Amino acid sequence: MCGIVGFISKQKDTQTIKEMLKIQSYRGPDDSGLFFDESGVHLGHNRLSIQDLSPLGHQPFVSDCGEYIISFNGEVYNFKPLREELKALGYNFISQSDTEVILYSYKEWGIRCIEKFIGMFAFAIFDKKKEKLTLVRDRAGVKPLYYYHKENNFIFSSEIKSFHQHPHFQKEMNYEIIPYYFQFGYIPTPHSIFKNCFKLEAGTYLEYDLKNSDYQITKYWDVNDFYKKEKLDLSESEIITSLENILEDAISIRMISDVKVGLFLSGGYDSSLVASLLTKKHSKKIDTFTIGFEDKKFNEAQHASSIANYLETNHHEYYVKDSDIFELIEQTSFYWDEPFGDSSSLPTMIVSKMAKEKVGVVLSADGGDEAFFGYSKYIFLNKFSNIFSSSFKLSLLKFSINLIDDKLIENINNYIPKKFRQTNIKDKFSKLKRAINSNNLYNMFMNASSYTDNKIVTKMLNLEINNTIFNNFKNQNIPSFMSHMMAVDYKTFMNDDVLTKVDRATMSVSLEGREPLIDHRIIEFMAQVPDSIKYKNNQAKYLAREILYKYIPKEIIDKPKAGFQIPLNQFLRGELRHIVDKYIHKDRLDSKIFNIEEILKIKNDFLNGADNATQIWFIISFQMWKERWFD
Numbered sequence: 001m002c003g004i005v006g007f008i009s010k011q012k013d014t015q016t017i018k019e020m021l022k023i024q025s026y027r028g029p030d031d032s033g034l035f036f037d038e039s040g041v042h043l044g045h046n047r048l049s050i051q052d053l054s055p056l057g058h059q060p061f062v063s064d065c066g067e068y069i070i071s072f073n074g075e076v077y078n079f080k081p082l083r084e085e086l087k088a089l090g091y092n093f094i095s096q097s098d099t100e101v102i103l104y105s106y107k108e109w110g111i112r113c114i115e116k117f118i119g120m121f122a123f124a125i126f127d128k129k130k131e132k133l134t135l136v137r138d139r140a141g142v143k144p145l146y147y148y149h150k151e152n153n154f155i156f157s158s159e160i161k162s163f164h165q166h167p168h169f170q171k172e173m174n175y176e177i178i179p180y181y182f183q184f185g186y187i188p189t190p191h192s193i194f195k196n197c198f199k200l201e202a203g204t205y206l207e208y209d210l211k212n213s214d215y216q217i218t219k220y221w222d223v224n225d226f227y228k229k230e231k232l233d234l235s236e237s238e239i240i241t242s243l244e245n246i247l248e249d250a251i252s253i254r255m256i257s258d259v260k261v262g263l264f265l266s267g268g269y270d271s272s273l274v275a276s277l278l279t280k281k282h283s284k285k286i287d288t289f290t291i292g293f294e295d296k297k298f299n300e301a302q303h304a305s306s307i308a309n310y311l312e313t314n315h316h317e318y319y320v321k322d323s324d325i326f327e328l329i330e331q332t333s334f335y336w337d338e339p340f341g342d343s344s345s346l347p348t349m350i351v352s353k354m355a356k357e358k359v360g361v362v363l364s365a366d367g368g369d370e371a372f373f374g375y376s377k378y379i380f381l382n383k384f385s386n387i388f389s390s391s392f393k394l395s396l397l398k399f400s401i402n403l404i405d406d407k408l409i410e411n412i413n414n415y416i417p418k419k420f421r422q423t424n425i426k427d428k429f430s431k432l433k434r435a436i437n438s439n440n441l442y443n444m445f446m447n448a449s450s451y452t453d454n455k456i457v458t459k460m461l462n463l464e465i466n467n468t469i470f471n472n473f474k475n476q477n478i479p480s481f482m483s484h485m486m487a488v489d490y491k492t493f494m495n496d497d498v499l500t501k502v503d504r505a506t507m508s509v510s511l512e513g514r515e516p517l518i519d520h521r522i523i524e525f526m527a528q529v530p531d532s533i534k535y536k537n538n539q540a541k542y543l544a545r546e547i548l549y550k551y552i553p554k555e556i557i558d559k560p561k562a563g564f565q566i567p568l569n570q571f572l573r574g575e576l577r578h579i580v581d582k583y584i585h586k587d588r589l590d591s592k593i594f595n596i597e598e599i600l601k602i603k604n605d606f607l608n609g610a611d612n613a614t615q616i617w618f619i620i621s622f623q624m625w626k627e628r629w630f631d
Contacts, residue, residue: 003027003046004071007155017044019165035060056095074121077253133208141202141495150196161337185341186496226527250519259360262287267303270368276551288313322575333624341618348505367518372541568613583623
C-alpha cells in the first residue's frame with residue numbers, strides 16, 4: 001500500500017507536491033518520489049515496501065522508453081504470470097515489483113489491461129504520446145482515489161487532506177451532502193464533503209486530456225452486470241466446490257508478499273472461513289489478531305480465541321481499555337478527513353496497531369455479508385418483501401407497528417436483565433418501523449440501511465434535504481429483490497463505510513490491509529448463484545457455512561455474533577463524557593448547519609439515559625472533522 005498525489009500545472013511546483021506527500025506520509029513511510037513533465041503533469045508517491053523491497057521499486061516509475069510514467073497504490077496479485085506473458089512479447093524488467101508489470105501492461109494492451117488485473121489498486125499513468133493522464137480505481141474500491149476539478153485546476157490524491165496543501169484548492173463546504181452523512185454515517189460516492197471534489201467510483205477510470213484540459217470517466221466493471229446474468233445451472237455441491245476453489249485461490253494469492261502476513265480474526269463466519277482455508281494451504285502458522293472488551297455484549301475475543309486454538313494459529317489478543325479510546329478519539333478526524341460516523345473505526349485502529357507490531361500485511365475478511373447474503377436486514381426484508389403484494393397485510397402491519405412507541409421499547413429493554421439487554425434497541429426498532437412504513441421495496445431497504453430517520457435529520461439540520469442522490473440505484477433492472485439489496489450495499493455501504501474504515505485504520509499505522517473476500521471472481525460467481533442456494537434453511541451465508549463446517553465443527557463456530565462494535569453508550573457517558581460536552585456545545589455548533597436547540601435536546605436526552613449514542617457520535621465526529629479541516 002502506498003499514497004499517490006498529482007496535479008496539472010505548467011509551472012513546475014515541487015514544493016507543493018512534497019507538502020501533499022508529507023501530510024499523508026504514513027501511507028508510505030519507506031520512500032517518496034516526484035515526477036514533473038513540461039506538459040504540466042506532476043506526480044508524487046509515498047512508498048510502503050511490500051513487493052520488491054529494493055530501490056528498484058521506487059516510484060513514480062518511468063518506462064524504459066520514457067513515454068509512460070506511473071504512480072501506483074495497491075497490489076496486483078497476479079503480476080507474476082502477467083510478467084511472464086509480457087516477457088514472451090519482448091519486454092524486459094529491471095525490478096520484481098508489480099508496478100513495472102502494470103506499466104508495461106498498459107503499454108502493450110492500453111487501458112483494457114485493467115481487465116487482466118486481480119487485485120486492489122488506485123493508480124495514475126501519464127501517457128506522453130497521447131498527452132493523457134489516466135486515473136484508475138479497482139473494481140470494489142478497496143483503494144481510495146479523490147480528484148478535484150475547478151476551472152483549469154485538476155488535482156488528485158489518495159486522501160483529501162493532501163488537497164489542503166495545494167494553493168488552488170478551495171475548501172467550499174458541500175452543504176447538500178451533509179444530511180446524507182447524518183442518515184448513513186458516511187459521504188456517499190462520488191460526492192465528497194467539499195464542492196468540486198469527488199471520489200473516483202470503484203470500477204472506473206478517468207482520462208484527463210492535456211490538450212483540452214477536460215476529462216471523461218468510463219466504467220469498466222459493474223457488479224450489476226453479473227446479477228443480471230443467467231443463474232448458474234449447477235447443483236448445490238458443484239456450486240460449493242467451485243466457490244471453495246475460488247476462495248482458496250483468492251486467499252492464497254493475497255499471501256504473496258516480501259513481508260510477513262497476518263489475519264484479523266473476529267470469530268465470525270467470514271474471518272474464520274479465511275483462517276480455515278489459510279491453515280489448509282499453508283503449513284506455517286499464521287498470526288491472527290483480535291481485540292476484546294470487558295463488556296460481554298461486545299466481547300468476541302473468547303470466541304475468536306477458541307477458533308484460533310482449534311486451527312492452531314499464532315494468536316494475539318488485546319482487551320481495549322477506556323484510555324485506549326480516549327487516546328485515539330480525536331485522531332480519527334485526521335485519518336478520516338471527511339465526516340465518518342462508524343464508531344468501529346476505533347477498535348479497527350487498535351487491532352491494526354497491535355498487528356503492525358508483528359506483521360507488515362494483514363488480511364481482513366470484509367465483504368462476506370455483501371457476497372454471501374449475510375446481513376440480518378437482508379433476511380428480514382426478504383421475508384417481508386412479499387407483504388408488499390398484499391395491501392391488506394401491509395396496512396395491518398403498518399397499523400400494528402405504529403401503535404408501539406419507540407420510547408416504550410427502550411423502557412421495556414431497560415427492565416430486562418443486563419446480560420440479555422439489547423444494545424441500540426431504540427435505533428433498531430426505529431429502523432424496523434421506518435422500513436415497514438415505506439411505500440416500496442427499494443425505500444424499505446434504504447430506510448433499513450440508514451441510521452437516522454429522515455424526519456429526525458430534518459429537525460436536526462438547518463439545511464435543505466435533497467433525497468435524490470441514491471435514486472440512481474432504484475431502477476437497476478436486477479431480477480430479484482435479494483440481489484438488488486446486495487448490489488446496492490456493494491456500491492454504497494461496503495465501499496464508503498467498510499472499506500474506507502479498514503483503509504484508513506490500517507494505513508494510520510503503515511500496515512497493508514488486503515481483502516480476499518472482495519476478489520472480483522468471488523463477487524462475480526456469487527452474483528450468479530441462485531437466490532434459493534444463497535439463502536437456504538433460513539440460514540444467512542449458507543454457502544460460506546457449508547464450506548466452513550468442513551474445517552470447524554458447528555458447535556465451535558455457530559455462536560451469536562455481536563459485530564465489530566464498541567460499547568459506545570458506556571464510553572460516551574463515562575471516560576469520554578468530556579468529549580460530548582466539548583463538541584456538542586452551543587458555542588461550537590454552527591447555526592448555518594445545525595438547529596442548535598434540537599442538537600442540545602438530543603445531547604440532554606442522551607445524558608438522561610436515552611439510547612441514542614449513534615446520533616451523538618455522528619455529531620461529535622462531524623464537529624471534530626469540521627474544526628480540524630474547515631474552520
